[in-house]
Each structure stands twice: as C-alpha cells, then as structure tokens.
Amino acid sequence: MPTIQLENVNLYYDKGKPSEVWALKDVNIEINKSDYVAFFGPSGCGKTTLLYLISGMEVGRLESGKVLINGRDISQFSKKELAIFRQIGVGIVFQQFNLIPSITVLDNVAFPMAFLGISQTRRREEAMKLLIRLNIQQLANRYPHELSGGQQQRVGIARALANNAPIIIADEPLGNLDSENANNVMAFLKELNEKDGRTVIMVTHEAWSLKDVKKIFYMKDGIILKVEEPKAQTEVGKSLSSYYYKGLYPQHSKKELTAKSISYLFLRGYSLDEIKRFEFFLSQRLENKIDAEVFKQVLDRPFKDGGVGLWKKKAEKIAYKTEELISNKKEIEEIYKELEQNPAVPLVEEIANIRNWLLEGYKGKITGIQKMRIDEVIGERIRKIITSENFQKCLTFPKKQFGIGLSRRMAQRIIEKLESIIDQDVNLSSAQSISDNFAAKL
Numbered sequence: 001m002p003t004i005q006l007e008n009v010n011l012y013y014d015k016g017k018p019s020e021v022w023a024l025k026d027v028n029i030e031i032n033k034s035d036y037v038a039f040f041g042p043s044g045c046g047k048t049t050l051l052y053l054i055s056g057m058e059v060g061r062l063e064s065g066k067v068l069i070n071g072r073d074i075s076q077f078s079k080k081e082l083a084i085f086r087q088i089g090v091g092i093v094f095q096q097f098n099l100i101p102s103i104t105v106l107d108n109v110a111f112p113m114a115f116l117g118i119s120q121t122r123r124r125e126e127a128m129k130l131l132i133r134l135n136i137q138q139l140a141n142r143y144p145h146e147l148s149g150g151q152q153q154r155v156g157i158a159r160a161l162a163n164n165a166p167i168i169i170a171d172e173p174l175g176n177l178d179s180e181n182a183n184n185v186m187a188f189l190k191e192l193n194e195k196d197g198r199t200v201i202m203v204t205h206e207a208w209s210l211k212d213v214k215k216i217f218y219m220k221d222g223i224i225l226k227v228e229e230p231k232a233q234t235e236v237g238k239s240l241s242s243y244y245y246k247g248l249y250p251q252h253s254k255k256e257l258t259a260k261s262i263s264y265l266f267l268r269g270y271s272l273d274e275i276k277r278f279e280f281f282l283s284q285r286l287e288n289k290i291d292a293e294v295f296k297q298v299l300d301r302p303f304k305d306g307g308v309g310l311w312k313k314k315a316e317k318i319a320y321k322t323e324e325l326i327s328n329k330k331e332i333e334e335i336y337k338e339l340e341q342n343p344a345v346p347l348v349e350e351i352a353n354i355r356n357w358l359l360e361g362y363k364g365k366i367t368g369i370q371k372m373r374i375d376e377v378i379g380e381r382i383r384k385i386i387t388s389e390n391f392q393k394c395l396t397f398p399k400k401q402f403g404i405g406l407s408r409r410m411a412q413r414i415i416e417k418l419e420s421i422i423d424q425d426v427n428l429s430s431a432q433s434i435s436d437n438f439a440a441k442l
C-alpha cells in the first residue's frame with residue numbers, strides 16, 4: 001500500500017470570486033515508503049498547495065478527491081488524529097526556514113517534541129544530538145538572526161527530524177542557499193532517504209537538484225504532466241527504516257503475559273524459591289491450564305506441600321489482582337490491535353479505563369487537566385512513542401511546567417503496573433539507540 005495517495009484531487013482558492021484559482025486539477029499520485037520524490041515545475045503551478053495537502057493541512061479545502069495516508073482517508077481523521085499525524089507523521093523543511101526568532105537554535109529544534117510530552121531536559125538532549133548530526137552543535141545557543149541562510153536551513157532540517165517522522169517534506173529547501181550549502185542539503189536529503197529509510201518529498205524548480213531523486217512529478221498549472229523514474233530503485237536502508245517504523249507504528253507482535261514481570265510486581269521481598277513457584281503457577285494460569293479457583297488455592301497451600309505458601313489474605317489479594325491483570329491485558333491487546341490498523345485512533349474510553357486502573361489506591365486529587373495529560377502519555381507509551389524513562393518524566397514533571405506532577409513513588413507504581421502488561425519486544429528506545437549508533441558513525 002502506498003504511504004501517500006492522492007486520488008482525483010481538485011482544489012480551488014477563492015472559489016466563485018473573480019480571483020478564483022484552480023490550483024490542483026485532477027491530481028493522481030502515489031508515493032511509496034521508500035520513495036524520494038520531487039515535484040518540479042514553475043512558480044505558481046501548485047507545488048506548495050500539494051505539499052500542504054500531504055502534510056494534513058488544507059484538507060478542508062478539497063473540492064473533490066481524496067488524500068490517503070497508509071490507505072486511510074485523511075478527511076475522515078478526527079481532529080486529534082490529524083494533530084497526531086502532523087506532530088509525528090511528517091517533518092517539514094520550509095523555504096523561509098520559519099524558525100522562532102525569540103528562542104535559541106537548540107530550543108527551536110527541541111520545540112516539536114514539546115507536543116509529545118517529553119520533558120524539557122530530554123528534549124534538549126535529543127535536539128543536541130540532531131545539531132551534532134547536522135554539524136551545527138556550536139550554534140546551539142545562538143538566536144536565528146545570528147545565523148547565515150545555510151546555517152538556518154540546517155536548523156530547519158534538524159527541527160523537521162525532531163519527532164522521528166517517517167515522512168520528510170521539503171518545500172524548495174535550496175531557494176535561499178548558495179551552491180555549496182545547497183549541495184550539502186541535497187546530500188542530506190538523499191541520506192535521510194537511503195540510510196534512514198524515510199519517505200522524502202521535495203519541491204524544487206531547480207533542475208540540477210533532481211539528480212538524486214527516484215521519482216519526478218512534473219507539474220504545470222495545477223496538473224501533473226508526467227511522472228518519471230530516472231533510475232532503478234537503489235538499495236534502500238531497509239533495516240533502519242523498519243526500526244523507525246516500528247517505533248512509531250508498532251506491529252502487533254506476540255504478547256504473552258510474562259509471568260516474570262507480574263511476579264516482580266507482586267512478590268518483591270519473597271524468596272527466590274517462592275517466586276519461582278509462583279511464576280510456574282502463574283504461567284499455568286495464563287495458559288488457562290488451571291482455573292482462577294485452583295490458582296488461588298495453590299498460592300495459599302504451604303510450600304512443603306507444593307504450594308507457594310503465601311499468607312491467606314495475601315494469596316486472595318494476589319489471585320484477585322492476577323485475574324484483574326489478565327482482563328486488563330486483554331484490553332491492552334485490543335487497543336494494540338486497533339492501533340495497528342489505525343495508528344492514530346484516540347481510544348479515549350479504553351485509555352481512561354487503563355488510567356483508572358493505574359491510579360487505583362491513589363489518595364491525592366487528580367484534576368481534569370492532569371487526567372488529560374496522563375491519558376495522553378499512557379497512549380503514547382502504549383504506542384511506544386515515548387520510552388518508559390520519558391513516561392516517568394512526564395508523570396513526575398511539575399504541573400506548573402505542564403507536567404503531571406505525581407510523586408516519584410506514585411509514578412514508579414504506575415510504571416510497574418503498566419510495563420508489566422505492555423508488549424516489550426518492540427520499543428522506541430532500541431530504535432533510538434540504533435539510530436544513535438548510526439548517527440555516531442556519520
């Protein structure tokens with residue numbers, strides 16, 4: 001399935017007025033995940049309009065036709081889905097750079113991560129890595145007006161990379177650059193496609209800059225005149241792209257409850273023998289080889305008689321919690337399946353249920369805003385958009401600074417619960433360390 005598809009798209013500006021412009025006429029295009037494409041054509045032919053559509057803006061302006069992202073019609077996205085798509089689905093490099101003048105280079109690059117609920121310290125760390133990758137780390141504390149055009153464009157590129165978006169869009173990225181800087185930018189876009197495996201979409205009106213792209217859409221007066229594929233597809237960085245993708249849109253993989261993580265949750269302070277036996281019976285229970293009643297009995301039975309030898313009340317409590325965990329695990333699996341099909345579905349109710357479960361026993365007050373923030377980060381953690389470490393930071397970050405403001409102890413309890421039931425095979429931190437290693441080699 002193409003990553004991006006436009007079907008019979010027509011778009012007008014100022015429809016019905018004397019100034020009416022038919023900006024896109026019956027546009028049909030397909031862009032695949034491994035593509036590096038360019039839209040090429042004279043000024044005013046509709047290139048920027050097309051990019052806006054692809055990046056989820058101006059969709060409401062469509063006269064007819066469809067924009068599909070991974071097969072889903074973008075006009076059917078909820079507001080929240082659209083917001084998520086814009087925040088983590090696409091990274092945009094603008095011709096005019098569009099840097100925020102009043103904050104430093106480092107904070108400009110860190111800025112898009114603010115929407116992901118990542119703490120400021122961590123945002124700055126990640127932003128610094130990007131500056132290093134673009135070889136402008138020495139500019140971190142300067143302000144945009146203190147930089148040359150070429151330097152500002154690098155900052156713009158670093159910012160576009162900040163949320164690890166699988167799709168990078170660059171609107172005339174060379175327009176304001178001298179030839180040396182233009183060449184550097186071109187080389188970097190190529191690398192993002194070939195080595196990082198990102199979908200790269202560029203708009204240009206300079207013919208020389210088409211040398212590396214794999215597909216060229218020639219445009220004139222809102223029409224796609226022809227599509228050209230200059231050379232056979234080269235070997236595209238398969239490995240890295242798959243990691244990035246898994247980080248953002250995790251695959252549904254085998255998710256058996258691990259008896260280990262649950263026993264860790266329940267049995268700290270018990271002897272290794274007791275834990276081992278508990279894990280044994282727990283696996284039996286999870287595989288449905290024993291029922292809830294038998295499970296409770298063996299927890300209570302003395303150790304020398306083959307049981308786990310827990311105190312009766314403790315046995316009952318753990319048996320009860322286990323059943324609860326099993327049913328919550330199902331809920332998580334369902335959310336996971338849903339996310340696999342529709343990565344951006346908000347799942348408000350399901351996540352609220354999980355939140356209530358995680359906060360169970362919490363004596364403090366939780367405001368509406370805190371709830372919203374908690375739900376956001378739970379959703380992101382389930383989707384593996386943020387690491388467990390960042391999840392913790394979001395939970396404990398002060399309310400005044402838009403964090404959730406829970407105590408470290410409470411956060412720790414929540415994390416242990418949530419981590420015990422979410423799938424551990426695929427996570428962003430492994431993708432992150434791979435991309436870090438990769439960046440270090442450059």
Ligand code: ADP
Pocket residue numbers: 013014021023041042043044045046047048049050
């Ligand atoms: P390009 O990026 O290829 O230069 P654009 O997509 O910016 O072209 O513009 C396509 C056409 O739509 C042009 O004729 C332009 O004047 C017109 N246009 C673009 N944006 C607007 C707008 N916001 N309002 C009215 N007309 C617009």
Ligand code: MG
Pocket residue numbers: 047048049
């Ligand atoms: Mg333009």
